[in-house]
Amino acid sequence: xxxxxxxxxxxxxxxxxxxxxxxxxxxxxxxxxxxxxxxxxxxxxxxxxxxxxxxxxxxxxxxxxxxxxxxxxxxxxxxxxxxxxxxxxxxxxxxxxxxxxxxxxxxxxxxxxxxxxxxxxxxxxxxxxxxxxxxxxxxxxxxxxxxxxxxxxxxxxxxxxxxxxxxxxxxxxxxxxxxxxxxxxxxxxxxxxxxxxxxxxxxxxxxxxxxxxxxxxxxxxxxxxxxxxxxxxxxxxxxxxxxxxxxxxxxxxxxxxx
Amino acid sequence: xxxxxxxxxxxxxxxxxxxxxxxxxxxxxxxxxxxxxxxxxxxxxxxxxxxxxxxxxxxxxxxxxxxxxxxxxxxxxxxxxxxxxxxxxxxxxxxxxxxxxxxxxxxxxxxxxxxxxxxxxxxxxxxxxxxxxxxxxxxxxxxxxxxxxxxxxxxxxxxxxxxxxxxxxxxxxxxxxxxxxxxxxxxxxxxxxxxxxxxxxxxxxxxxxxxxxxxxxxxxxxxxxxxxxxxxxxxxxxxxxxxxxxxxxxxxxxxxxx
DNA sequence: GACGGCTAGTTGTCTAGACAACTGGGGAAC
DNA sequence: GTTCCCCAGTTGTCTAGACAACTAGCCGTC
Numbered sequence: 001x002x003x004x005x006x007x008x009x010x011x012x013x014x015x016x017x018x019x020x021x022x023x024x025x026x027x028x029x030x031x032x033x034x035x036x037x038x039x040x041x042x043x044x045x046x047x048x049x050x051x052x053x054x055x056x057x058x059x060x061x062x063x064x065x066x067x068x069x070x071x072x073x074x075x076x077x078x079x080x081x082x083x084x085x086x087x088x089x090x091x092x093x094x095x096x097x098x099x100x101x102x103x104x105x106x107x108x109x110x111x112x113x114x115x116x117x118x119x120x121x122x123x124x125x126x127x128x129x130x131x132x133x134x135x136x137x138x139x140x141x142x143x144x145x146x147x148x149x150x151x152x153x154x155x156x157x158x159x160x161x162x163x164x165x166x167x168x169x170x171x172x173x174x175x176x177x178x179x180x181x182x183x184x185x186x187x188x189x190x191x192x193x194x195x196x197x198x199x200x201x202x203x204x205x206x207x208x209x210x211x212x213x214x215x216x217x218x219x220x221x222x223x224x225x226x227x228x229x230x231x232x233x234x235x236x237x238x239x240x241x242x243x244x245x246x247x248x249x250x251x252x253x254x255x256x257x258x
Numbered sequence: 259x260x261x262x263x264x265x266x267x268x269x270x271x272x273x274x275x276x277x278x279x280x281x282x283x284x285x286x287x288x289x290x291x292x293x294x295x296x297x298x299x300x301x302x303x304x305x306x307x308x309x310x311x312x313x314x315x316x317x318x319x320x321x322x323x324x325x326x327x328x329x330x331x332x333x334x335x336x337x338x339x340x341x342x343x344x345x346x347x348x349x350x351x352x353x354x355x356x357x358x359x360x361x362x363x364x365x366x367x368x369x370x371x372x373x374x375x376x377x378x379x380x381x382x383x384x385x386x387x388x389x390x391x392x393x394x395x396x397x398x399x400x401x402x403x404x405x406x407x408x409x410x411x412x413x414x415x416x417x418x419x420x421x422x423x424x425x426x427x428x429x430x431x432x433x434x435x436x437x438x439x440x441x442x443x444x445x446x447x448x449x450x451x452x453x454x455x456x457x458x459x460x461x462x463x464x465x466x467x468x469x470x471x472x473x474x475x476x477x478x479x480x481x482x483x484x485x486x487x488x489x490x491x492x493x494x495x496x497x498x499x500x501x502x503x504x505x506x507x508x509x510x511x512x513x514x515x516x
Numbered sequence: 517g518a519c520g521g522c523t524a525g526t527t528g529t530c531t532a533g534a535c536a537a538c539t540g541g542g543g544a545a546c
Numbered sequence: 547g548t549t550c551c552c553c554a555g556t557t558g559t560c561t562a563g564a565c566a567a568c569t570a571g572c573c574g575t576c
Binding site: 187243 | 310321445446447451465467468495
């Protein structure tokens with residue numbers, strides 16, 4: 001007998017509940033890589049939802065790279081474990097937890113500064129407006145992974161210096177204390193060499209290969225709220241991604257949309 | 259009066275035709291960044307398709323990072339032009355064309371070798387089986403961008419050495435001559451330093467920062483058909499990506515799927 | 517044994533609706 | 547003038563079905 005558990009009173013959409021439960025089963029190894037997930041029809045019948053809802057749950061697993069579909073055959077658990085999820089915005093803490101390592105940070109400075117340069121421009125604040133600047137060394141299982149410099153407009157979170165415990169997740173604090181929910185980010189990655197300052201903090205030699213990330217995070221309205229520059233060790237950090245190729249069907253149109 | 263153009267006889271799905279036409283309008287600047295796209299309802303009425311079909315077209319633009327949706331407001335053209343599309347599998351040629359630069363390659367070797375090491379393992383061929391190995395220097399507007407070493411099992415494309423014109427796109431040749439359609443790829447990016455050999459070919463100094471890509475490409479069945487290792491100049495190459503944050507709704511389940 | 521057709525199972529596409537949740541603006545009430 | 551409510555427009559979620567296209571296995575014919 002199946003112990004179904006969809007909460008139809010919940011505000012959480014059904015497809016999302018289904019997706020989360022499948023994900024949990026995959027994580028626990030109850031669905032193994034390469035093996036099929038329940039078909040749309042089975043989920044639909046078992047959980048008494050329409051096929052489109054079941055389908056939406058499976059599709060969202062596919063778009064996360066966790067599964068893949070084959071017409072006429074089924075939907076299968078994806079093989080590879082990707083080292084860095086390049087699809088979803090994750091804070092460093094969340095990313096390390098997903099990887100199974102214990103995140104930890106050492107704050108090297110946490111202060112209010114005047115906006116200037118790229119940070120001011122990106123965050124759309126007038127030059128001279130106050131920003132909170134947080135510099136941290138990011139560690140995983142006590143090993144230094146990278147250095148990170150985060151800038152936030154002070155007016156959005158005026159008492160962050162008091163409210164934020166640097167041992168916890170910044171994103172979690174922003175959401176819980178200030179109702180600032182980050183939903184999107186643009187990230188640019190460059191390859192570079194460690195400066196002597198970075199080398200010292202990361203315990204590597206100057207000139208070692210590093211990743212340089214520049215991230216801008218946005219809330220739903222499209223307003224940029226966070227500007228981060230970070231440098232991560234090239235020897236301990238990889239980026240992995242699964243790409244799909246767009247099927248090609250050429251059709252040039254003459255529709256008037258206006 | 260609107261000149262609608264959906265080909266309902268075509269094998270190309272309606273949602274894809276709509277998506278392509280919207281994309282073309284965006285590329286031509288008829289829908290500007292930050293401005294709204296036609297709403298689901300408008301597309302639905304204008305083109306006489308159901309709202310779900312119109313929605314699927316808009317959603318697929320969103321998943322490509324070309325647009326974004328806001329509940330209650332609409333779907334808008336995304337602002338930023340991303341330097342490297344990290345969502346779609348693109349060959350080097352396609353990527354450079356998308357960027358508006360003229361791609362060009364210099365072949366440094368093109369031969370049959372015996373499989374071994376990571377390439378053999380990834381492509382799932384027995385050690386010693388023959389592989390085609392193609393080494394190229396990749397150029398954009400006559401500037402060297404990176405070096406690339408591509409491996410393919412010989413049995414999949416036995417006369418590639420004759421059939422492939424290195425001036426053209428390898429992916430195009432694979433599709434047209436051998437019916438090998440690449441639909442997915444896994445890519446791992448690392449930060450490294452240029453070796454003296456790479457430095458010479460790329461006209462940079464040894465020890466300069468570079469990106470090291472390792473890509474495995476798959477056909478629909480999941481069979482790996484291409485293994486590529488490449489090194490790109492850190493000073494001329496950036497990776498850009500737009501990430502969405504997964505909305506969080508925790509629900510742990512007890513469904514029996516079997 | 518080889519081939520072809522049939523069938524059940526699966527995903528892909530599409531329809532025509534429904535209600536919920538949210539946005540933004542206008543207008544009424546205060 | 548300010549506040550509140552309502553309404554039209556929009557996206558998010560969901561239903562119940564339909565047919566197409568493809569896969570894989572079974573089975574009978576040749």
